[in-house]
Amino acid sequence: MLQISLSPESGVPLVDQIVHAIRGQIEDRVLRPGARLAAIRQFAENHEVSRFTVVEAYDRLVAQGYVQSRRGSGFYVANRSLPASNPHPAPIASAAVDAAWLMRQALDAGAEGLRASAGWLPRSWLDEEGLRRQLRAMLRDEGSNLGDYGRPQGYLPLRQHLPFKLAELGIAVQPAQIVLTHGATQALDMAVHHFVRRGDAVLVDDPGYFSLFGLLRLHGARLIGVPWTPEGPDAAELERLAAEHKPKVYFTQSVLHNPTGACLSPANAYRILQCAARHDFHIVEDDTYCDLHPGITTRLAALDHLDRVVYISSFSKTLSGNLRVGFVAACPAITEALTNIKVLTSLATPEAAEDMVYRMLTEGHYRKYVERLRNRLGEASARTLRLADKVGLAPFIAPQGGVFIWTRIPGVDDAVALAARAAQQGIILAPGTLFRPQGQASPWLRLNVAYGGDVRLERFLGEALDAQG
C-alpha cells in the first residue's frame, strides 16, 4: 500500500494532494516503472476519500504521462524515459542565422542572465497587475471569445479605437485600413511578402534592426544600407542609392530608431518622401517604440497620409511582449493584399489578446502608465549616459527617450571581442556588427538603459575598457 497521508483540512484539494504525492514517489523511484497502483476502490477505502477523487487524480497522472491505464487491468507507473530518437546531422548553416542567434540568446537568457542589450523593457517594468486586472474583467464578460478564430483583420473594437490614437500623431486612417498582427514582427513579415522577391534590392537603415535584416535575408532580399545620422537617414546618400539600385521599398524606423535612439527631423522627412516619389519606391515605417517618445516628433506616415508609406506599430514595448499584438496601417489596396497574406501565413490572430490590449488602452490608465514609463526611462537614460562617460564609451547622441543608448568603444574597429567576453560572464551585449546590413565590423555597442545602473555591467565595462585603453 502507498504511504500517502492526505490532509482534508489543508485547503489544498484532495485530488492535487494525491497527484502530488504519487508523482513524488514516481520521481523518487519509490514507485518504479511498471508498478501497479492501488485499484481505485481500494485506494478510496484506504484513504477515506471518494472514488471520484481517485479517478480524477489517476486521470491527471495519465494525462501528465506518469501513469498508464491498461484497459481492464488497472493503472501502472509509466516508463517515463522518453523513447530514444535517431541520430541526426549537425545544424545546417543559414544566411539569417546571426540575427536569429542574438534574438534567441536574448529570449533564452535565464533569470540570472543580464540582457544589457535587449530591445525591450524588463518584465518588472511592465504593468502585469493591470494585465491581470483586464484578464479578470474579460473572464467576467461572458461574450468574450476564447474559442473561435478571430476575424481576418483582427478584433473590431481595437481596430475602431486605433484611428483615434493615430490621429493624435497626425496619421489619418480608417479602421478598414488597419490589420492587427502577431506583434510588429508579423507585420514586417507581411510587408516583406508583399514588396520583396528573391534578389530584389531593399533599402534599410545602417545601422538598423538586425532581426529585420534576418527576415529580409530569409526572403532572399539584397540589403542596401542607408547611412543613419542623428537626424535620420542621410538624404543625399539615399538619393544616390535609390538611383543606383532601383529599390521597390525602404524599411526604416523614424522614431527612437533602433539601435541609435535618434529621431527623423522634419526637413529630412520631407526630402525622403520626395526621393521616394522621384524613384517610385514605398516606405515601410516601423514605429514600434512610438509610445515611449515623450514629445512631438515627425512620422513619414503623418506627412504622406499612407500613400507610399506603410505604417507598423506594436504594443509589445509598453503593454506586453507576450500578448503579441501589433498592427499595420496602409492604403486600402495594400491593406487588402496584407490581409490575404496574413490569412495565408497565420490564418488569424487571437482576439482574446487583442481584446486585452483594447481594454488596457481604453480603461483610462494607459496614458498615466506610459507617462510613468517615460519618466523612468528618462532617468535610466541619464544614468546610462553617466555610466558611458565614466567607463569611456562615447554616445552617438543623448536620445529624446526610449530604450537605447548607442555607444562607441574607443580605439577598436570591432565590438565583437568585448561582447564575447561579456557573454562569458552572463552579460548579453549586442555588438554593432549585428546592426549592419552586411555584418561589417563596427566599434559600436547598443545598451538598454534599463540596465545602465547594474553594477555587474559597470564593473565589466570598467575593467574591460580599462584593460584595453
Added chain:
Amino acid sequence: MLQISLSPESGVPLVDQIVHAIRGQIEDRVLRPGARLAAIRQFAENHEVSRFTVVEAYDRLVAQGYVQSRRGSGFYVANRSLPASNPHPAPIASAAVDAAWLMRQALDAGAEGLRASAGWLPRSWLDEEGLRRQLRAMLRDEGSNLGDYGRPQGYLPLRQHLPFKLAELGIAVQPAQIVLTHGATQALDMAVHHFVRRGDAVLVDDPGYFSLFGLLRLHGARLIGVPWTPEGPDAAELERLAAEHKPKVYFTQSVLHNPTGACLSPANAYRILQCAARHDFHIVEDDTYCDLHPGITTRLAALDHLDRVVYISSFSKTLSGNLRVGFVAACPAITEALTNIKVLTSLATPEAAEDMVYRMLTEGHYRKYVERLRNRLGEASARTLRLADKVGLAPFIAPQGGVFIWTRIPGVDDAVALAARAAQQGIILAPGTLFRPQGQASPWLRLNVAYGGDVRLERFLGEALDAQG
C-alpha cells in the same frame, strides 16, 4: 449642467456610470463636438461624487477618443468624425487570392451566416467553460508570464508534455525537437520557408488544403497535385510525379485528410516513404485533425522517426482556434532551422496561450472531452451522410471520424455555380475547385458535419439539386 443621474447603489461602478452617460450624450449629439464638459470640481460637487471618480471617468473618455483634454483649459467633446483619408486604387490581383478569399469569407461570416463548409467546429462545441476555468487558474498563479516575450521554441512545460502525447501515436520525439507555433498555419509557413524557393516544384494532395496552396503560391512554388484515393495518395502516381518533377518536399495530411476525411493505409504509407527515400524528398505531415480520429491509424512520422518527415499538429480543432497554439516536430537540424525562421518571422509565441493549452491537456479532462467530441462528430457524420443520400449527393467515403464529408454533385462538372447560389442565401459552401492545386473544375463539395442537421442547408440542397436533376 449635464443631465446625468447616478445610482450609487446600483452595483455599477460610478466611473462606469459617468462614462456611459456622457458617451451616450455625445453619441446622441446632446453634447456636440467642441462643447466643454463641467470642470472636475464642479461635476464632483453637483453629483456628490469624489473628484477622483470624475478624473478617472474623464480620463477614460479621453482614452476612448470621446473627449479631448486641453491643458489648463479643461475637457471638451472631441470631433469624432475621423479625418478623411485620400483616395486609392482598387485592390491588386494576387495569385493567392482565391484561397485567402474563402478563408476570409468563412472567418468573416457573421452569426447569421451558415459556415456549412468550415474547416473547424462551431464555437458552441468547444469547451469554453474549461478555457475560462484554466484562465482563472493561470491568473491565480502569480508566476505565470503575461508580460515578457516567450522562449524561442515556446513554453517549456508544454514542450516537455508533448512527447508523452506523441508517444501514444508511436512518434518518438524529445522536447528539444519541438517548436511551438502560432497554430499549424505558422508551422506550415516555417516549413515552406525552409524547403521552398520560388519556382520549386512542390508535391501536394489533390484534392488538398486550399489555404496551404495559397501559402505555397505566396512563396512562389509550382504545385504538383498527387491524386488522393480512399487509402491516401496514389503511390504509383506519386512515383511518376517525383521522377518527373524532382520535388524537394511533399505536403500531405495522412489522418482525416482535408477535404476527403480519408486516412492513409499502412501499406500505402510504407510505399510513400520508400518513394521519398528513392527520390530524396522530405515530407511535411500535417496532422491538424489528429485528436478527432477515434481509433488507431497510420502516421508517416511514426514509421520514419522524423528522419525525412516533419510533423505538424495543432490544438485549434479541439481546444481553441483563438489561442493559436500548434507545433512542429522534426529532426534536430531542421528544428534548429525552423526555430530561426520562427524568431525572424514572429519573434516568439505567447507563453500565456501555451500555458493555457498545457493546463487544458494535463488537468485530466482533455481525454474525456475529446471522447465526447468524437462521439458527437460520429453522430453528426451519420446525419450528414443521411442528408447526402436524401438530396442525392454521393460521398467519397464514410469517414472514420473528423469534420468533413466530401460529396459529389451528380451530373455537373463543377460545383461553383451551386456554391455561388448558396452564398446568396448566407450558406457558405466550399466547392471542389478550391481544393485543387491548379483550381481545376470539380463537381465535389466539402461539407462540415456539424451543420449536416441544419434545416436551411437541407432545404437549399434539396431544392437546388432537385431543380438541377
